[in-house]
Amino acid sequence: MSTTDDTPRLDEEKVKAPPAFQRPPAPDGGMAAWLVVLGTWCTSFCSFGWLNSIGVFQEYYETTLLKQYSPSTISWITSLQIFFMMGLGPVVGFLYDRAGTRNLLLAGSFLHVLGIMMTSLGTQYYQILLAQGVCSAIGVACIFQPAVMALGGWFDRHRGAAFGVAFTGSSLGGVVFPILVARLISSVGFGWAMRIAGFLILFLLVIANLTVRAYTPPGNTAPAASSAGPNAKPPPPFSNPLKETSFLFLIAGFFLFSYGFFVVIDYLPVQALAAGMDANLAGYMLPILNAGSLFGRLASGVLGDKLGRYNIFILVCFLTGLWILGLWLPDDSTPALIAFAVLFGFFSGAFVSLIVPLVMQISPLPELGIRSGMIMLVMAVSGLTTNPINGAILTHCGWSALKIFAGVFCLAGTFFVLLIRVQQVGWRPLKRF
Numbered sequence: 015m016s017t018t019d020d021t022p023r024l025d026e027e028k029v030k031a032p033p034a035f036q037r038p039p040a041p042d043g044g045m046a047a048w049l050v051v052l053g054t055w056c057t058s059f060c061s062f063g064w065l066n067s068i069g070v071f072q073e074y075y076e077t078t079l080l081k082q083y084s085p086s087t088i089s090w091i092t093s094l095q096i097f098f099m100m101g102l103g104p105v106v107g108f109l110y111d112r113a114g115t116r117n118l119l120l121a122g123s124f125l126h127v128l129g130i131m132m133t134s135l136g137t138q139y140y141q142i143l144l145a146q147g148v149c150s151a152i153g154v155a156c157i158f159q160p161a162v163m164a165l166g167g168w169f170d171r172h173r174g175a176a177f178g179v180a181f182t183g184s185s186l187g188g189v190v191f192p193i194l195v196a197r198l199i200s201s202v203g204f205g206w207a208m209r210i211a212g213f214l215i216l217f218l219l220v221i222a223n224l225t226v227r228a229y230t231p232p233g234n235t236a237p238a239a240s241s242a243g244p245n246a247k248p249p250p251p252f253s254n255p256l257k258e259t260s261f262l263f264l265i266a267g268f269f270l271f272s273y274g275f276f277v278v279i280d281y282l283p284v285q286a287l288a289a290g291m292d293a294n295l296a297g298y299m300l301p302i303l304n305a306g307s308l309f310g311r312l313a314s315g316v317l318g319d320k321l322g323r324y325n326i327f328i329l330v331c332f333l334t335g336l337w338i339l340g341l342w343l344p345d346d347s348t349p350a351l352i353a354f355a356v357l358f359g360f361f362s363g364a365f366v367s368l369i370v371p372l373v374m375q376i377s378p379l380p381e382l383g384i385r386s387g388m389i390m391l392v393m394a395v396s397g398l399t400t401n402p403i404n405g406a407i408l409t410h411c412g413w414s415a416l417k418i419f420a421g422v423f424c425l426a427g428t429f430f431v432l433l434i435r436v437q438q439v440g441w442r443p444l445k446r447f
Contacts, residue, residue, distance in 0.1 A: 053225030063187010103390025107383030122156025134208035178315020188304030271427025306359025314364035335424030
């Protein structure tokens with residue numbers, strides 16, 4: 015005879031293990047969800063959009079403020095920006111999985127604005143390095159990743175479209191900030207250029223802090239207690255993803271594709287000048303590229319929801335590598351370079367806007383933060399190491415070798431993402447995945 019009836023119900027509830035967390039269905043729209051899109055757009059504008067102006071700072075530091083230092087020494091400022099922004103991904107992801115969005119976003123907003131304002135007062139190399147290369151960059155890491163991961167919880171069927179809209183912020187920021195900062199430096203000086211940019215970022219981050227919130231409370235995103243008993247230990251958060259072949263392929267794909275991607279971002283204006291393009295026009299090559307990426311991110315997000323996010327990612331990233339080898343490599347005339355900037359921007363736009371949706375599609379929700387952080391870390395390693403490698407290739411082998419390097423690595427990265435699709439759905443090209 016069962017003893018269940020003799021046991022008080024309250025005691026039964028005390029000893030029963032909590033059920034594994036299951037997220038309620040996402041609203042996929044509504045005022046609250048689209049306000050999160052707005053807030054994520056603001057963080058995207060202030061993070062990757064701001065990062066796209068690093069070329070302006072490199073030029074100004076080399077020619078004016080820090081001209082007593084070598085270009086390679088100055089480049090550590092921008093290299094650290096890239097590394098801290100993405101390299102802190104696992105730390106930020108770990109904190110997000112346990113504490114949620116709000117505190118990270120608030121702390122990141124403070125550090126980002128503080129770093130920019132302190133940069134406006136800097137006159138020495140170490141001051142600029144600490145303020146812009148470290149403080150501001152850590153702030154960016156704490157605003158971008160939590161906002162993006164919070165957004166993913168609000169959408170299922172329209173997740174790609176939501177991310178596409180949100181990531182147009184980085185494209186528009188990549189158009190606005192390089193032009194704005196360059197014009198302000200020439201008109202009001204470096205100090206006030208940084209302060210004006212800082213006030214603009216502060217305004218947008220206030221909006222982000224008021225609108226971005228996770229769909230589920232932080233406690234619900236942490237793994238539930240094991241039913242094995244109170245002494246059972248959950249698996250370490252870093253170990254689970256590394257046991258999955260699909261996730262390892264995704265890491266390899268993003269790592270390799272980033273090497274090719276950063277070549278174009280870092281060297282397109284320089285190569286345009288070397289090919290004889292007018293200096294004023296060459297300064298607009300990255301804004302042109304980012305304008306193209308704005309439409310690419312919107313299109314890839316919408317089409318990803320309809321045709322499969324992995325399908326669209328593989329297609330556009332393959333075409334990105336193809337444009338490098340088929341257009342940028344053989345032709346360096348001014349019309350060809352402008353066409354390449356537009357096409358590369360349009361097709362590579364999916365690379366940024368679909369990072370988190372691709373991770374979410376093969377990951378459990380409680381591990382989203384740590385998994386996204388690991389992806390950001392491997393991209394940070396690519397961003398930090400690509401410049402020395404590219405410089406050596408350019409010095410010893412010339413522009414053609416550098417372009418081949420970029421195109422081959424883009425195609426190699428796309429191949430590893432293709433392996434995930436084959437592993438999941440087989441060789442069925444029309445299958446939505």
